[in-house]
Amino acid sequence: xxxxxxxxxxxxxxxxxxxxxxxxxxxxxxxxxxxxxxxxxxxxxxxxxxxxxxxxxxxxxxxxxxxxxxxxxxxxxxxxxxxxxxxxxxxxxxxxxxxxxxxxxxxxxxxxxxxxxxxxxxxxxxxxxxxxxxxxxxxxxxxxxxxxxxxxxxxxxxxxxxxxxxxxxxxxxxxxxxxxxxxxxx
Amino acid sequence: xxxxxxxxxxxxxxxxxxxxxxxxxxxxxxxxxxxxxxxxxxxxxxxxxxxxxxxxxxxxxxxxxxxxxxxxxxxxxxxxxxxxxxxxxxxxxxxxxxxxxxxxxxxxxxxxxxxxxxxxxxxxxxxxxxxxxxxxxxxxxxxxxxxxxxxxxxxxxxxxxxxxxxxxxxxxxxxxxxxxxxxxxxxxxxxxxxxxxxxxxxxxxxxxxxxxxxxxxxxxxxxxxxxxxxxxxxxxxxxxxxxxxxxxxxxxxxxxxxxxxxxxxxxxxxxxxxxxxxxxxxxxxxxxxxxxxxxxxxxxxxxxxxxxxxxxxxxxxxxxxxxxxxxxxxxxxxxxxxxxxxxxxxxxxxxxxxxxxxxxxxxxxxxxxxxxxxxxxxxxxxxxxxxxxxxxxxxxxxxxxxxxxxxxxxxxxxxxxxxxxxxxxxxxxxxxxxxxxxxxxxxxxxxxxxxxxxxxxxxxxxxxxxxxxxxxxxxxxxxxxxxxxxxxxxxxxxxxxxxxxxxxxxxxxxxxxxxxxxxxxxxxxxxxxxxxxxxxxxxxxxxxxxxxxxxxxxxxxxxxxxxxxxxxxxxxxxxxxxxxxxxxxxxxxxxxxxxxxxxxxxxxxxxxxxxxxx
Numbered sequence: 057x058x059x060x061x062x063x064x065x066x067x068x069x070x071x072x073x074x075x076x077x078x079x080x081x082x083x084x085x086x087x088x089x090x091x092x093x094x095x096x097x098x099x100x101x102x103x104x105x106x107x108x109x110x111x112x113x114x115x116x117x118x119x120x121x122x123x124x125x126x127x128x129x130x131x132x133x134x135x136x137x138x139x140x141x142x143x144x145x146x147x148x149x150x151x152x153x154x155x156x157x158x159x160x161x162x163x164x165x166x167x168x169x170x171x172x173x174x175x176x177x178x179x180x181x182x183x184x185x186x187x188x189x190x191x192x193x194x195x196x197x198x199x200x201x202x203x204x205x206x207x208x209x210x211x212x213x214x215x216x217x218x219x220x221x222x223x224x225x226x227x228x229x230x231x232x233x234x235x236x237x238x239x240x241x242x
Numbered sequence: 243x244x245x246x247x248x249x250x251x252x253x254x255x256x257x258x259x260x261x262x263x264x265x266x267x268x269x270x271x272x273x274x275x276x277x278x279x280x281x282x283x284x285x286x287x288x289x290x291x292x293x294x295x296x297x298x299x300x301x302x303x304x305x306x307x308x309x310x311x312x313x314x315x316x317x318x319x320x321x322x323x324x325x326x327x328x329x330x331x332x333x334x335x336x337x338x339x340x341x342x343x344x345x346x347x348x349x350x351x352x353x354x355x356x357x358x359x360x361x362x363x364x365x366x367x368x369x370x371x372x373x374x375x376x377x378x379x380x381x382x383x384x385x386x387x388x389x390x391x392x393x394x395x396x397x398x399x400x401x402x403x404x405x406x407x408x409x410x411x412x413x414x415x416x417x418x419x420x421x422x423x424x425x426x427x428x429x430x431x432x433x434x435x436x437x438x439x440x441x442x443x444x445x446x447x448x449x450x451x452x453x454x455x456x457x458x459x460x461x462x463x464x465x466x467x468x469x470x471x472x473x474x475x476x477x478x479x480x481x482x483x484x485x486x487x488x489x490x491x492x493x494x495x496x497x498x499x500x501x502x503x504x505x506x507x508x509x510x511x512x513x514x515x516x517x518x519x520x521x522x523x524x525x526x527x528x529x530x531x532x533x534x535x536x537x538x539x540x541x542x543x544x545x546x547x548x549x550x551x552x553x554x555x556x557x558x559x560x561x562x563x564x565x566x567x568x569x570x571x572x573x574x575x576x577x578x579x580x581x582x583x584x585x586x587x588x589x590x591x592x593x594x595x596x597x598x599x600x601x602x603x604x605x606x607x608x609x610x611x612x613x614x615x616x617x618x619x620x621x622x623x624x625x626x627x628x629x630x631x632x633x634x635x636x637x638x639x640x641x642x643x644x645x646x647x648x649x650x651x652x653x654x655x656x657x658x659x660x661x662x663x664x665x666x667x668x669x670x671x672x673x674x675x676x677x678x679x680x681x682x683x684x685x686x687x688x689x690x691x692x693x694x695x696x697x698x699x700x701x702x703x704x705x706x707x708x709x710x711x712x713x714x715x716x717x718x719x720x721x722x723x724x725x726x727x728x729x730x731x732x733x734x735x736x737x738x739x740x741x742x743x744x745x746x747x748x749x750x751x752x753x754x755x756x757x758x759x760x761x762x763x764x765x766x767x768x769x770x771x772x773x774x775x776x777x778x779x780x781x782x783x784x785x786x787x788x789x790x791x792x793x794x795x796x797x798x799x800x801x802x803x804x805x806x807x808x809x810x811x812x813x814x815x816x817x818x819x820x821x822x823x824x825x826x827x828x829x830x831x832x833x834x835x836x837x838x839x840x841x842x843x844x845x846x847x848x849x850x851x852x853x854x855x856x
Contacts, residue, residue, distance in 0.1 A: 122361065125689065
């Protein structure tokens with residue numbers, strides 16, 4: 057469809073490779089330069105001459121106030137949407153208790169919880185087993201939690217996937233006694 | 243969209259000629275000695291009968307232009323006309339004072355007031371420049387207790403102003419605010435709760451502060467007279483349950499335009515409550531962030547099928563394209579469709595547009611590409627107005643629409659009257675073709691976004707294209723030009739643009755001659771806005787014969803000097819000459835912004851520091 061597909065699949069490979077970076081470093085910025093989101097262009101900084109030099113492009117490409125004459129109301133209507141919906145994805149940090157460094161994953165890549173769980177199991181080399189409504193993750197000494205928009209730590213799996221995607225800020229794989237506490241029905 | 247309020251639309255004044263101008267007519271009568279006030283001695287008996295008859299006759303006269311003409315006949319006609327004029331149009335709030343208006347016109351029911359110059363929309367006017375509604379509402383509160391309608395465009399309106407309005411006019415029926423700012427949801431709540439006869443509350447492209455007041459809940463509990471509720475520009479969340487109840491108790495509601503926080507599921511519920519709607523703004527046309535579990539897929543198709551009166555559709559602010567087919571049932575009846583916030587491609591547009599045979603007004607994003615426009619041209623044979631907005635307002639990209647789309651439209655839509663077209667590349671040939679194919683054109687606004695960009699096939703300036711438009715389109719009254727343009731283009735405008743009333747110029751022309759051609763050649767010119775063009779003092783001075791006939795002249799980043807502007811001010815006492823500075827310090831360098839307009843009142847007393855009135 058668009059160039060965004062290849063963009064995303066490239067990053068997916070990168071997300072699952074092991075690397076020796078500092079814990080918590082952001083390799084992928086959430087903000088991409090505007091033209092990456094364009095349907096037509098791939099490189100933000102290069103002004104390509106698609107026509108044979110007929111264009112007399114002005115020397116400075118600096119933004120001129122009020123040009124083109126679009127009301128800011130209209131300009132602003134698009135930018136937020138593009139940042140969310142297009143190539144950037146929803147990147148969240150994943151930490152695991154006891155692991156030396158964090159990882160980052162793109163939630164948009166996964167269609168639902170089972171896929172996410174599997175990916176995390178692969179990434180951190182552990183088993184979390186299945187999730188059940190009543191008891192959480194009972195089969196494992198791990199529990200998967202996330203921090204939501206309000207700053208609360210929630211168990212992954214309780215809410216519909218879409219709601220989870222939009223409210224999840226970071227993930228934490230808890231281990232040990234804390235995890236077991238979460239596994240019991242309250 | 244604003245198609246049913248001709249005087250408020252962006253294509254201003256197409257149907258309304260300033261002519262002598264409402265309050266401006268008094269300019270002429272006053273200089274001929276005396277105002278039409280109560281100071282005149284009573285007429286002898288036969289004339290009194292005549293006046294009474296005249297009064298009864300004049301009540302039927304609604305056209306502004308006709309009324310202005312009537313008021314010029316003689317003093318008594320002027321007086322009677324002033325007594326019977328009920329609709330007041332003031333194109334520049336600084337051209338006349340509230341006091342003078344209230345003294346002359348005694349039975350006003352409807353007021354239309356315009357404030358800031360249009361380039362304020364593009365951040366070219368610093369904040370707090372002026373155009374305050376306060377003095378007007380204060381004066382009218384005392385003078386016109388039976389006021390019913392207020393239309394404001396580019397005015398600064400405060401919550402206090404809205405409060406005063408709501409408390410002062412018990413029969414108040416219509417409030418329309420276009421491109422206004424300075425108020426918030428608390429002001430809206432007062433209007434909603436106090437104006438019990440309110441039929442129309444239209445908020446169009448305003449900047450409204452979120453005071454976290456639930457204004458939707460403030461409408462009368464027992465039922466409303468609401469016919470039109472437009473709030474798509476309100477950025478804050480509205481209480482949906484209250485909105486649903488409001489719609490349910492507003493049986494006269496015909497026009498409803500929702501803001502982007504109304505989800506598609508909520509839209510569905512509202513449409514079920516109001517199948518009688520004629521104008522609908524769909525809100526986000528997407529799911530909200532919070533997906534409530536158990537929400538079924540709304541059966542939108544049936545709901546649209548049940549809305550048999552829908553003729554105007556807009557919204558689609560965060561559209562999920564897969565839901566667009568839901569509107570198919572209404573397409574055949576649509577006369578107006580606004581998809582200019584919908585990021586859809588040609589393939590997604592086609593099945594919709596192929597069903598819209600009756601479409602007259604179409605606003606769209608260039609994401610549909612030339613191919614999408616070709617589909618429009620193939621189907622919408624009755625199209626009158628087209629606006630193509632850019633997804634990305636930049637200068638250095640390829641751009642999805644071009645001369646191909648423009649040519650297709652010109653060949654398919656022969657009834658076209660008004661076009662606004664943003665693009666990155668264009669050819670003279672396509673513009674010439676449009677000039678020949680679309681003889682009904684009244685408004686032609688082409689914005690080639692790259693500054694100074696020539697015809698991308700020939701490398702020539704765009705003079706010939708725009709020249710053809712001005713020559714061949716005999717009804718043209720509004721023109722906006724762009725691309726690489728020499729003085730030649732202006733020569734064409736001056737020679738052939740005999741009906742042009744509004745002209746917008748940016749990054750164009752070579753020398754003073756350009757501006758001179760226009761000022762000397764266009765007798766009907768009323769609104770001239772120019773930016774970043776090399777016109778200087780001598781060009782400015784060539785228009786002295788005409789400036790009193792104009793509503794305003796705007797020139798920014800041109801080659802004017804303070805001396806030249808002072809000379810104008812000296813020679814034309816009824817002109818207010820404002821020099822607006824973007825920087826704090828005083829400077830004798832080139833004038834950054836010149837904004838001048840005729841006025842009966844002289845320099846305004848509410849000018850901020852960055853405005854110098856010469």
